[in-house]
Amino acid sequence: MSDRIPMTRVGYQKLREQLDHLENVEMPIIEERIGKARSEGDLSENAEYHGARESQGMLQAKINVIRDKLSRANILDPAKMPKDEVAFGMTVVVKDMDLDDEEEFTLVGAGEEDYETGKILSTSPLAQGLLGKKKGDQVEIPVPAGTLRFEIVDIRFGNGEE
Numbered sequence: 310m311s312d313r314i315p316m317t318r319v320g321y322q323k324l325r326e327q328l329d330h331l332e333n334v335e336m337p338i339i340e341e342r343i344g345k346a347r348s349e350g351d352l353s354e355n356a357e358y359h360g361a362r363e364s365q366g367m368l369q370a371k372i373n374v375i376r377d378k379l380s381r382a383n384i385l386d387p388a389k390m391p392k393d394e395v396a397f398g399m400t401v402v403v404k405d406m407d408l409d410d411e412e413e414f415t416l417v418g419a420g421e422e423d424y425e426t427g428k429i430l431s432t433s434p435l436a437q438g439l440l441g442k443k444k445g446d447q448v449e450i451p452v453p454a455g456t457l458r459f460e461i462v463d464i465r466f467g468n469g470e471e
Contacts, residue, residue, distance in 0.1 A: 317398065346358035395464055
């Protein structure tokens, strides 16, 4: 898996902070739980010990995923992206041609996604189907639930929060 992961400097920093928290706050807590459980003697039937070890394994897996994302980060400057087509960092307003309503998506990198506010990963199937399209274009995007049909209504830099 050597694919580069597009992200902004802000997204990269959020992932670094999350990694730091997991390694320096969460992991020591779990290690302390393991130490306490180990001191209780027989480990073969010590539920606290086994639970703490399982938690440690899950936390380590999370840490490994974040480290992988950071190692494959491709930090992009959205200000340098084209302004007349859907690109990384852009907000796109689409009209759902089947439901006749409008939706707004901002294409972001790892660490910045927030699906409730319309911030979608630029590597997601939906974003990939929108990339490179211009205002007025119609697009069909295959997704697991079927096919989404959109018309690009507007494209703008950022998400309006700046």
